[in-house]
Structures are given as structure tokens and as C-alpha cells.
Amino acid sequence: MSGDRQKGNAKEKDVRMSNITAAKAVADAIRTSLGPRGMDKMIQRGDGEVLITNDGATILSQLQVFHPTAQMLVQLSKSQDIEAGDGTTGICVIAGALLQACSELLAKGIHPTMIADAFKQAAAKAEEILISVARPVDLFDRNAVLDAVNTCLSSKVVHNNADVLAPIAVNAVLDIVDPNTATNVDLRDIKVVKQVGGTMDDTELVHGLVLEHGAKHASGGPTKIENAKIALIQFCLSAPKTDMENNVVVSDYAAMDRILREERKYILAQCKKIQKWGCNVLLIQKSILRDAYNDLSLHFLAKLGIMVVTDIDRNDVDFIARTLNLQPISHIDHFTPEKLGQSGLAQEVTIAGSTSKVVKFTNIVNMGRTITILMRGSNRLVIDEAERSIHDALCVVRSLVKKRFLIGGGGAPEAECALRITQWSKTLPGVASYCARAFAEALEIIPYTLAENSGMNPISIVTELRNRHNAGMTTGGINVKSGTISDMWAEKIVQPLLVNTSEISLATECVGMILKIDDLVPVR
Secondary structure, three states: OOOOOOOOOHHHHHHHHHHHHHHHHHHHHHHOOOOOOOOOEEEEOOOOOEEEEOOHHHHHHHOOOOOHHHHHHHHHHHHHHHHOOOOHHHHHHHHHHHHHHHHHHHHOOOOHHHHHHHHHHHHHHHHHHHHHHOEEOOOOOHHHHHHHHHHHHHOOOOHHHHHHHHHHHHHHHHHHOOOOOOOOOOHHHEEEEEEEEOOHHHOEEEOOEEEOOOOOOHHHOOOEEEEEEEEEEOOOEOOOOOOOOOOOOOOOHHHHHHHHHHHHHHHHHHHHHHHHOOOOEEEEEOOOOOOOEOHHHHHHHHHOOOEEEEEEOHHHHHHHHHHHOOOOEOOHHHOOHHHOEEEEEEEEEEOOOOOOEEEEEEEEOOOOOOEEEEEEEOOHHHHHHHHHHHHHHHHHHHHHHHOOEEEEOOOHHHHHHHHHHHHHHOOOOHHHHHHHHHHHHHHOHHHHHHHHHOOOOHHHHHHHHHHHHHOOOOOEEEEOOOOEEEEOOOOOOEEEHHHHHHHHHHHHHHHHHHHOOOOOOOOO
């Protein structure tokens, strides 16, 4: 009977258990990096590049995961990253705990569909409980928003610099939206420019534009221009080339001389046209096919007193155009004064503590609602991790703009949900009651892991946490610094409600999906 399918449901069980084990393995891999005392992971890529991070989404996106179900957990943390931006480690830990609960319920012989339905009900109930313990926040109350950002940064590698980075994140988001009417924030309006040198405390928020490269100094071109008229060009300031694979063979010196003369004339005419429209700062987009500029064009532009910044990245063109309120120009004949942007000052600035230079535009006329953060750090690894941390901090403020409620941290909301869902499960009939209780116990993984990562005794701490919540202390959570249970609001350990609600709903959805898979069919 070699070709026959296994009889009964033995195969289903095997597939389910294999799925659950694979997904749990991923969840356990990043469990140690949850919370302020969580460990960091060092990731070495195939090309030898090294990353140091404890951001769940970053770790998982770098893992090479082959099992299809384990990949679902990677995508789960990605969707949490998109939805809330923070809590990417927590969501995987919760999903892993729910899967552990599922395997115990399946062992008792409960049908997977019933488990999935009961979990869905319990997740809806958890959302109600979270909303009932949350407190509304006003975006104009800076301290409350800052507390949430500080909590987010407390678990990052850069937590020592939170007093510098947190106000920057809050100001950056609140400067580009109107707190009264906004319902979402487009984080593409905040550009992070990274420069090695100095320390993280030198990071600054720039109301204007910062370009990563310095100006060109060839032939003594200017590096500071007041009342700048700025053009962003997408064409090449170099002699036209023949088509691919074509050659021009020049045999005598007179013809060669003529070619060089024509080239000079052609480039000079282009530069004069640029000057004619009053442009005195020229940004040149990177070009792949031919040189975007050559020494000759830089020489002419310097003589005409035009400051040149080259190698503008294609991805930055949209941001620069919005910030400086200009239009990219794709051909020399399309040059018109309306397409230029204006700023009070454009100058090249040397970064303190390093040799690199950046170009800053300030006092921009009719500036778009964008803002630039100039990140500083002693080396590349630190800056990259700081950028990921500031992204999470910006996402926390964005979550508060989307859903204006704050909730305690430190495992307090999970412990409260666990208590209230356990009480609610006693009102449910039959199997659903079992499943709801298992769901409640699974949520306690968050306070348990927080305690474990901080070197406390997890069992006694979680038991104490349960007692406090039973006694009606809804805001009680684990204070990692002192190793006790304290009031999270008094300790200012708070986070946006959106982080918790999306964690629970997305994790439950993913677990329900994994449960309903009963066969793995490889297709060639």
C-alpha cells in the first residue's frame, strides 16, 4: 500500500504538530530580546555585513526561514511593524504561547475549528478589556506622548540616549501633522540622514533639508549661497554620446580638435541656459548610462557662481521636490523659473568630529510639510540601530495619532486580560470555556518573559502580579528596574493602545490560520 494515503487523522496531527513546532521555534528564537532587559542579536549576513539589533521585525526579516509556517510568523511581525511599528517581538511571543496552548488543547482531542473560533471570541473580549483600562491622551500633552516614546526606547540598544532621541521623534511627527485633525502620519515625510562621527547626543532635528553629500569643490565652486534658487535636474551635463555599440573613429588631429571644441561649446551653452533662469544651486540626479557631469561642466558652473551638489539618489527626488517646493527638470529646454525652489540659505556644513560634509538648506520658501533628522553616531552599526530605534519611536507617536489612547506597560494589560478572560470563560459552555482559559493563560507569557529576561524568578513574580490584579490593581505591572510589581502609570511606563490591540488580534488571526491547515502539499 505504498501509494495509499495514511488512514484516519494521523497525518493531519503530524502536519499540525510540525507546523506548530516550526512556528514555536521562531518565537523562541526572539523571546530573549523582549523588554528593557532583553538581549540583542548579532546577525552576520552572507556578504559579511554585521547587524546588532533587538527589534523583532528586523531579526526575523534577516532570518533564513524555510518552513512555510515559520514564514507566517515572520510576516506576522512585519504586519505588526506596518500597523503599529512597535511590539514586533511581543506579537511573536504571544503567537508562540497561543500555539503552545493549541497543542495542549489538540492533545485533549478538541477540534481545531472549535479552538480557532473560541480564540477569536477571546481576542474580541481581550480588545474590549484593553479599551476599558486604556486612558485617552491629548497630543498637545507632550509629557504623556514623551512617556510612551521613552518606554519604547527603553528596550533598545540606544536607551541611554532616549532623552535626546525621544523629543526629536515627538517633535518630528507633531511638526508634519495637524494634531487636531490628523488620523494618520506618513513617515515618508520624515527623512533620516545618517552621518558617522560625533556621538548620538549630536543628533539634531533640521527644519529644512539636509543632503548626504557635500558640494563639489572643483574649480573653486561656491559652498555657501544666500537667497538660493534651486534646480533639480535629471539630465546630463556632459557631451552627448553615440548609441550603444557604436564608435566614432577620428583619424586626424584637426577633426579631434573640432570635436573637443564642439564639446566645450555644447556644455557652455547648457550652463549658460541654467544661469539665465536665475538658478544658483544645482542638484544633479545620479545617472547610470552616462556621466551626469564632467570636469568641464563643473568648471563652467563654478565660473558662473553656481553651487553644485551631485549624486542625488533617485529615491530622494520626490522628498526633495516636496520639501523645496520645486519640480524636477528632465530636459534643458524645460527650464522655467516656476520650476525652481527657493531657500534663504544653502551652505555646506562640516560635520563636527568627522571629515564628512553635508549641504543644509534652511529658511525654505513655501516649504512642504516635511522634516529631516540628522543622525550621528560613532560607527555604522550604532547609527543603523539608532535609525531602527527612531523609526519605532516615530511609529509610537503615529500609533497615538491613529488611536489616541495610552495603556500601561510592563505586562499590566496582558495580566488584566488574563484575569478577566478567565472569569469570563466560566460563563461559556463546554469546550469554548476550556479554550478561553487556555487563551488567558497564554497571554501571561508576556509578563513571564519580561521577568525571566530581567533575571527575576518568573513564577513568583507572575503569581504576585495575579494577586495584585485580583485585588483590583488594574495598572499593576512588572517594574524591571526594582524587580517588584508597581503601578505602571506612576512609573510612567506606558504604550499606545494600538500596539496591544493589534498584537492580540493579528496573533490570534495567524494562529487560527495555522490551526486550520491539515495537510502540506508540495507542488513541483
